[in-house]
Amino acid sequence: MAKNEKPNYAPRSTYITGFIISVILTLEAYFLVVREALPYWILIFTVFALAVIQTFVQLFFFLHLDSESKPRWKMTTFLFAGLVVIIVVFGSLWIMTNLHYNQEKSYSPEEIGKYIEEEEAIYR
Amino acid sequence: MSQAMDDKTQLGFWIYLMTDIVLFATLFATYIILHHNTFGGPGGSELFSLPFVLLETMILLTSSFTAGLGLLAGYQGRKQAVLTWFAVTFALGAAFLGLEIYEFAHLVHAGHSWTASAFLSAFFTLVGTHGLHITAGLIWMATIMWQVFKNGLIPPVKRRLTMLSLFWHFLDIVWIFIFTIVYLIGGEIHG
Known part of the structure; x- marks a missing residue:
């Protein structure tokens, strides 16, 4: 790892940002589906895309995959x-x-x- | 143990998580293929309650967040904060598991057990496997909290804490897809 030994030491703000974005993405998917706001296939694609985006948000903000050396x-x-x-x-x-x-x-x-x-x- | 060894241990655990992703992928594929095969019984839209599942999702997401804060406190050497955050995480995880067991019991009592149709077999296998991981995670969390309490934040305990929170974040990521594929797409969207 890097010179000073802090492997996964991210600031607290990273976790807070990741958490807020995840909550927003979850609610967005939920309300899109509950209100059936879009046609069938577009809705499935959108909701699935929101899940993939949230995965990357958590991989970067919670698991710090981006700051790997x-x-x-x-x-x-x-x-x-x-x-x-x-x-x-x-x-x-x-x-x-x-x-x-x-x-x-x-x-x-x-x-x-x-x-x-x-x-x-x-x-x- | 040296930093290099710590990194190796962590990488080994990471590779285990990656193989676990593949396990879940096979169960997701099975569910997606079988979710119309209800054997004349009710499908997901009649069986699932979305507000209930949203509550489960928010509880698990919050527990993933508090696990992160607990790990952060571990790196900062704040023992009491580690114990507090992981106690919150444990409570949220246990609440999630309780809700899931409630949902399963509710389905089985209404006659919709895993033997009723291919759809329900796939559903119980996928969601149950995730629940089993959560159960294992909770037992692990309890033992690590005991180690933090008893031995303090010595290097081996810190290393285990890191891997525990990796595991917990990973379980939340799997749940995002259960929430999306099983409950939102499988349960509510109609063609």
Whole structure:
């Protein structure tokens, strides 16, 4: 670490700023959803974006990822974990939405059971 | 232990947190895929109460903030302030856990347990895993507070304090996504 030994020693104001921004972002997402202020997909995208922004606010203001010193191993491992998360989540969604019966929300439990038996030869 | 060793220990703990993110990612993927599969039962919009979840969210967010202030007091060598801030954090964490257990019990009593549908299995697994982490965090916090009380802010205790607050901030970040994906998007937004 740096010359004087204070690894994660951030001033109190950092925590207060991070906390206030997080509260504002949380309330913003909450009220956007409760009032259904935007069309479906735009609302989902906006609310998700607010969550991502809050994540970075907390990573910087609470976890001080920005003030890490040179080799930046924490940032490296974080970015790698982020890559794995994106592959796992979006890869799973991609594959599963391609499965036909999973797309049909209007099937009753009986119909889904029948469909699985007939189309995929999986019996109870 | 030297500063270099401290940094190594902290990096090791950080890497554990990164693998925990991947664990949660698999549970999130499962939930997102299965949340329409309610097996004829009610979905998220009928089961979740958003004001209740907002309260949970604010409690956990505040506890993450007070954990940060507790760690700061630790770096400044103010033992009494460390104990006070972490006592507040512990109380908020316990309140959060209490609310979550209340919500789970409420759902199970109404017949919406994890056996009712794929949606509820995914829901209980994801939110329950987070709750389990919170429980572990609370037990850990209690033991570290005892160490601070008994041994004072000696270097090993400070190091554990740093990792505990890393863990606690991390749990709040995971909760942001549970709040957003499970409750806001999964529960309230209608197509």
